[in-house]
Amino acid sequence: MTETTPAVAGGLLVPYQRLATSGARAVLPVTVDGALHLAVPQMALDLPGQPAHMNGGDSDTDLLLFRWRDGRFEQGGRLPLPGGEDVLAFAIGEDRFLATAGIRTGRGPYDLNTQAVIYRRAGGAWEPFQSIPAFAAKQWHHFTFDGRHFLALAQGVTLDGIAARHPRQSCILEWDGARFVEFQTLEGGWGYNWEFFELEGQRFLAYADHTSPSRLYRWADGAFVPVQDFANLSGRAFRFFEADGGAWLAFANIAGDSVLHRWDGRRFEPHHSLGGPGGREFELIHTGSGLYLVRICFIQGSPAAPKTDLMSQIHRWDGDGFVLAGEFPTFGGTDAAAFEADGQRFLAVSNSLTPDIRFRQDTVIYRLAL
Template structure:
């Protein structure tokens, strides 16, 4: 195997960061970071507390890091999804809640559009504990899907399913509801000449949906519970679907021509997000871990994992520290790949911590390096 490393490139002060979304726009390299909450002075540490009347940070890449570009009012920020339709650029943001406790989960999530100099509100969507937007195209049509919901005793009567919207040329219109209780994520991809949409749920089974020409229909279940995220890659002539789970072991599935079947079980719990990096001799996968333990007493200082494809399996080739890790995204500059990782909770369960951007390098094996890196 080739030696690979993640070397810290820069740190960004954030508070309860829940996602990282790098994108290119009008010659700028931007990074959107939604924030769940700010710490409340004098209050005890509580991953479910804090002030959720927060802003999304929009940052512009410079020579040595990122500088402020714009802030957007995104209370209880969980996600940001950048996409284009024709010559228009959009940034869809997801808000899980607002307030300082008790919290309002029935809140609007805002889709912004680029004016030429800044992002401005375009459309709001009424949601409930919104977690993630995902834009994708099928059969020449633009879709925008919202994963949402939270299954708590006091929210059960008003919980809502996940939603899929379709672009009609002027706005996003509701196209389909997807059964969910505590949804987290989507992943759209094609395999075997078919279009699929994976939907992750913490309480219900995570399911793979297939486009039948008019709507998405259930194709198979891919995790019984605790679903958080997905990734797909092609290696050694096969297509693979990786399913990250928080309280269950994450699994790698292989396409057999009709369904995804079990291929490998990954060690460890706490899986929250995934990203794939191309390599010289096969793909790499970054797995970001969130917490272990309970919501009331979480262990947030975990090691997250770098895998390399080797001999038909994902093999661990490095680890790096995360603190309530929530998201990972890959981008690149003139020096090569960058890997952005959002951290939501410090070791003492406070929201104020750092989002970290790493430089990814792949090279021949070498002597042990004492620098800060994951290998």
């Protein structure tokens, strides 16, 4: 792929590079020892002779680490991450960490009781630091306030015949000065995503869940307490921002509309739709020329017969909401992340499924022409 490939999304995205990935579930730009890297967890590899199914394949996979060199990403290493769903970079003092999450191990039958491994940078390498027993782990989120550091882990499934030997509910861990320890367990049964933010002197944590309410929590009396529900089922992601004197919260629901909500001083009220079923993840992009919201779409239909070739969107802020600026193709799209390199802006987009429901699908790097 070169920049002679036609632009998409109304000319806002110029295809720049393809990365060979399989079942990619996230993209994380991270600077390590002064060099830009892109970390890509992979959920599964295709198994020859196995019927196509989005929950099949070989889940004994690796986290791929690509390094930016001479204007391109090149393979730069890997870490074991079976059933890879997420990777998170954060720092505590001078220490740098990578937290990884995988949904399962095995090639069928699968085991959803996994270890969510946290790595620490030491001696120019990532070394295992702490393992958290997890069950169908999907996403980490790091946040801090008052000198305290927290890690939230979204996890769990509610399927008949799937036994949990590890803790099955989504939870929040806190740094005790030497390691992360359990702080609070939430009621969610099939966790997906988090968003922490501060607003009007209050601290909030938004939590998206597939089979339990996607819920907004507020910090009160030393714990997070529920204050608002957004949907009872099919929640995937939240994204908070402030613009033009207002506070806003975008919510993605894979089975219904993604909706932008506005803070009215007490709660977030629906403002307008961001698109129909399929929404899985957001990326917010601030530029000198404006504010943009990317909505990544995963599938429509059931896991037994999913439609994976969908159009994802870029929305442009117009002062009182978002207007559609363009669309671009994704294939089981899972994540997007904006980054800068060599004086230019880029957008990495992870794709996880081909139209015929196979896992070997490229992650795409676009140059942003905003």
